[in-house]
Each structure stands twice: as structure tokens, then as C-alpha cells.
């Protein structure tokens with residue numbers, strides 16, 4: 087059995103966009119397990135937008151990622167050694183086990199994955215896991231779309247956005263996706279079934295949004311913020327709802343001003359920010375529903391899989407610039 091671990095640490099905090107020198111790859115010894123601990127061989131690492139703002143030293147809903155410590159992140163893996171009565175070798179588990187090949191964790195930090203042969207393990211980090219559950223909650227609990235309403239979703243080809251659009255269509259809504267570039271827009275329409283998809287890089291994007299929303303917008307699942315949100319605000323219907331899920335345009339750069347924020351008042355919009363980890367009560371129901379949809383072929387998903395732990399930083403930098411389609415993962419072979 088190996089006695090060495092490989093892990094990425096945060097070496098320095100970014101000034102502006104993150105870069106490869108903000109990360110350090112280290113080799114560390116694997117120490118013997120204590121009672122109640124479990125050793126996990128991580129198989130997939132989830133790369134998520136929240137990792138970028140956590141690299142900054144600023145007040146947020148969680149403490150910043152500490153310097154010199156293993157980069158935080160969710161993984162799925164298998165138990166290779168256990169000193170806990172609750173886990174045995176070979177169990178598949180999910181946890182915040184970090185950017186590393188092996189994790190040594192208390193058994194209380196792990197969730198056993200009930201293996202379903204019709205739902206791939208990797209989706210536990212994507213459409214049937216945290217991002218899918220985020221989509222499910224923000225759409226069903228905050229936007230609560232009614233049949234015939236128009237729902238707009240930015241980052242529509244991504245892990246969260248692709249699920250939002252499909253669930254909204256299943257509820258009878260008209261879906262307008264927003265994505266970067268013609269290739270992504272084609273995927274959003276052809277694979278994820280949105281009615282329309284607009285390219286936010288098009289200089290005429292605000293006019294295109296106006297034409298694509300003749301009945302205005304009833305619900306905005308907001309993943310991006312910045313100029314995209316600024317174009318959406320004047321198109322909101324009276325008493326529209328915005329599920330404020332993410333603001334990725336401001337994670338790597340200074341936020342741009344929202345010139346149209348007054349339209350939130352004029353259109354009497356309900357805006358609700360949310361963080362999905364604060365709603366653990368809905369996770370089992372949402373996850374089971376999403377897994378059933380995947381198994382029955384009613385929920386389509388894509389994964390961008392980067393090979394090897396050594397490439398994890400590039401995967402995060404790529405996510406910030408739109409290199410991914412669907413859920414960004416790192417395969418830890």
C-alpha cells in the first residue's frame with residue numbers, strides 16, 4: 087500500500103484573475119489512521135466556481151481557503167482503509183475531501199453513496215449532486231415557474247444552468263438560455279432542449295434578449311451577474327422572480343456596475359439569494375428525483391473531464407473562462 091499522498095495547496099492569493107502560481111503541488115506522507123477515521127482514494131474531484139472567490143481573503147458565507155492548506159473541494163471516491171464501524175473497504179463515498187489523491191477523514195465527514203448501476207458515480211458531483219440540487223432548489227422553491235412563463239438562465243450550458251433549463255421545460259415554461267459562443271448555444275438548444283439560446287458575447291446581446299422575450303421574463307435563474315444581469319433587469323415582468331444563485335462575472339474581476347438595478351423596483355421583482363448548503367432538508371428528495379430523471383433518460387448532462395490531479399488548477403482556470411461544457415471534473419486515475 088502506498089505511503090505517500092499528492093495534494094494541491096493554495097500557495098498565494100490572486101490579484102485579479104487566478105493563475106497557476108497561486109497553487110502548489112506537494113507530496114505528503116500518509117499517517118496511520120486513528121480510531122473513527124477512514125482513508126479514501128478520491129476518484130473524481132469536482133471543480134466549482136465557488137473555489138475562486140474562496141481563494142480571496144474576504145468576508146463571505148464561509149471562511150476563505152487558508153493559505154498553505156489543501157485546496158477545498160468535493161470528491162467521490164472509495165474507502166481503501168477503515169477504522170470506523172460505519173465504513174468498509176470498497177464503499178463509495180462523497181465528501182469535501184479536497185484536491186488530493188487520498189483523504190484521511192473522520193467517518194462523520196463522509197456520506198455513503200448508494201450505488202445505482204443506472205446513474206454513473208461521477209454525476210454525484212454534477213447533475214444528481216450539488217449543482218443539480220442547486221438548480222432544483224432555486225427553480226422550484228424560489229422561481230416556482232408556472233406553465234407558459236418565460237424563464238431565463240445564464241451559464242446555460244454549465245452544470246447548474248443545463249439542469250435549470252430542463253426542469254423548467256418539464257414544468258411547462260418557455261426557456262431562454264444564455265451562453266458564450268455559437269457552439270455552446272447549439273448544445274443548449276439541441277441537447278438540453280431550451281427554446282432559445284443567446285450568445286452573451288454578441289455585441290447586440292441586449293437587443294437579442296429583447297427580441298427573444300416578447301412577453302418579458304417571469305423568472306431569472308441568475309448565475310452570472312454583470313452585463314448579463316443588467317440586460318435582464320429591464321426585461322423582467324411585474325412581480326418577476328430572480329433566484330440569485332451566482333455572480334461568476336465578478337469572481338475573477340471587479341464587479342461591473344448594474345446600471346439598470348432601478349428596474350428591480352419598477353418591475354417589483356422579488357430577488358432571493360441562496361446558498362444550497364443551507365438547505366440540507368431538500369437534498370435527499372432532490373437528489374433522488376434528479377437520479378430518477380437521469381436513469382429514465384429525461385435529464386441530459388455533459389461532463390468536461392480533465393485527466394490527472396496535476397491538471398486541477400488548469401481545470402479551475404478554464405472554468406472561469408468558459409472552457410467547460412457541463413460539469414467540470416478532474417479524474418484522479
Ligand SMILES: NC(=O)c1ccc[n+]([C@@H]2O[C@H](COP(=O)([O-])OP(=O)(O)OC[C@H]3O[C@@H](n4cnc5c(N)ncnc54)[C@H](OP(=O)(O)O)[C@@H]3O)[C@@H](O)[C@H]2O)c1
Nearest residue numbers: 135241244245246265266309331332333334335361362408
Ligand atoms: N448558490 C449556490 O449554492 C450555488 C451552488 C452551485 C453553483 N452556484 C453558482 O452557479 C453558477 C454556475 O455554476 P456551475 O458550477 O454550473 O458552473 P458552470 O456554469 O458549469 O461553469 C461556469 C460558466 O460560467 C460562465 N462564465 C464565466 N465567466 C462569465 C462571465 N464573465 N460572463 C458570463 N458567463 C461567464 C462560463 O460559461 P459561458 O461560456 O457560457 O460564458 C462558464 O462555463 C456560478 O455562479 C456558481 O457560483 C451557486
